[in-house]
Amino acid sequence: MKFKAFVTDNGVQLLERRFLPALERTGKSCHLFLTRDHAMFLHLLNGDGVQCLAQFRKEALFHDYRISSQNDDRIAFALDLSLLLRALRSAVAVASSATRLEIKLVKKLPPNSTQPMPYLTLETRGYKSAVIQDIPISKPLSRAQVTELQSALDTAQDLPQTLVQVPDLNQLLNLVDRMKQVGDVVNVFISKHGDLSVQVSTTLISLGAEFRRLVVIGEKTNAPAEDQNLSAQTRSSRSISRGDGQYVQVSVKHFAKSLQCHLTRPDCTFFGIAPQGSCLTVIFQFFVPGSRQTDKSISLHCRLPVLDPGS
Incomplete structure (x- = not known):
């Protein structure tokens, strides 16, 4: 299971200034659902609160977009939006015209632990330095859970007449x-x-x-x-x-x-x-x-x- 991409300047503007602040006010955590062609932020598709779906074609946010999994190249996990927004704002603060912002899934060993944990990592690269920020995420959803999430997503796409x-x-x-x-x-x-x-x-x-x-x-x-x-x-x-x-x-x-x-x-x-x-x-x-x-x-x-x- 692999995901890696570079966030475009337009992607940073959309996420950091517009969509993540709005989604954070709707709910603190959400699912990020990645496919071959889209990135989606999903709020409570199976809950009883406000269901919210923000969907982007990969080109709207990323370039050099690479994803692979045994589940038809689909990856989904839960994350804290405030942590993602904070990391993105920190990346913007240290960015310059010479830096690139990479986002990827990694597994790392937390302090005082023997069990590797999944993270969504933002890495700001310059000529001489790099700033790495690790955002804890849930264990990626299983094949059955992704299928259930896709079914809820399909239902949520139905529009009123x-x-x-x-x-x-x-x-x-x-x-x-x-x-x-x-x-x-x-x-x-x-x-x-x-x-x-x-x-x-x-x-x-x-x-x-x-x-x-x-x-x-x-x-x-x-x-x-x-x-x-x-x-x-x-x-x-x-x-x-x-x-x-x-x-x-x-x-x-x-x-x-x-x-x-x-x-x-x-x-x-x-x-x-x-x-x-x-x-x-x-x-x-x-x-x-x-x-x-x-x-x-x-x-x-x-x-x-x-x-x-x-x-």
Whole structure:
């Protein structure tokens, strides 16, 4: 089982300044899943919290990328994101135009131990010196565990049939910060004609916002003319009864965690509800710099578990 690559300048920028700080706020540890063509950071694919998947084509982060294993050249392990981020920042601090940053899997003997342990090592090489940082990782997953992880990954890739684009992510972030002071559960409604509403309610106070006529990707319908002047609550109820709207309840804490992905600086953000209301999905889209074309080398999305209406 071998993995070795050099992190590109673009890869350092993506990981150190954008994706690792965002992922660390979602959860302290995650799995790093390496294949022949991709590197993926996976949060809780088999857990009951916020599931988060950041996927990169190898060219987006690395060059001279080499991987081999008896499991179809797939390697997965758990690691502490704060340790990886700290090591990467240290590497950036000592880097110069003459240095190269190598990342690789190694086995080393820890102090006062007779059993070699696996590490993810970052080595900053210059003309006259090298700085080596070893990040402890879990034992690499077995063939059966990698197969299970791949199955969970395939399931997590399923997208809702309707996605609506949020026009102002900062506005939603400010709203969620206020929601956390009001209640623990947020009600989310999405319709095929581009309506999105988020609301927290208690017996004493209700706080929320409605976005109408948003950009819709996937299945869409036109809003009935007779609904235009009705209240948001009435319109959502009629939409759900017609089958062109869905409603779920999620944890405010989970909702806020998913929005921490704004640190990755996405160009567009979409919300959708999975069939049968099984989860709330948040998709972050990135453009090729200087264009409006989707950067297909990077993808990021979160899946939020839904709560029972009585919880």
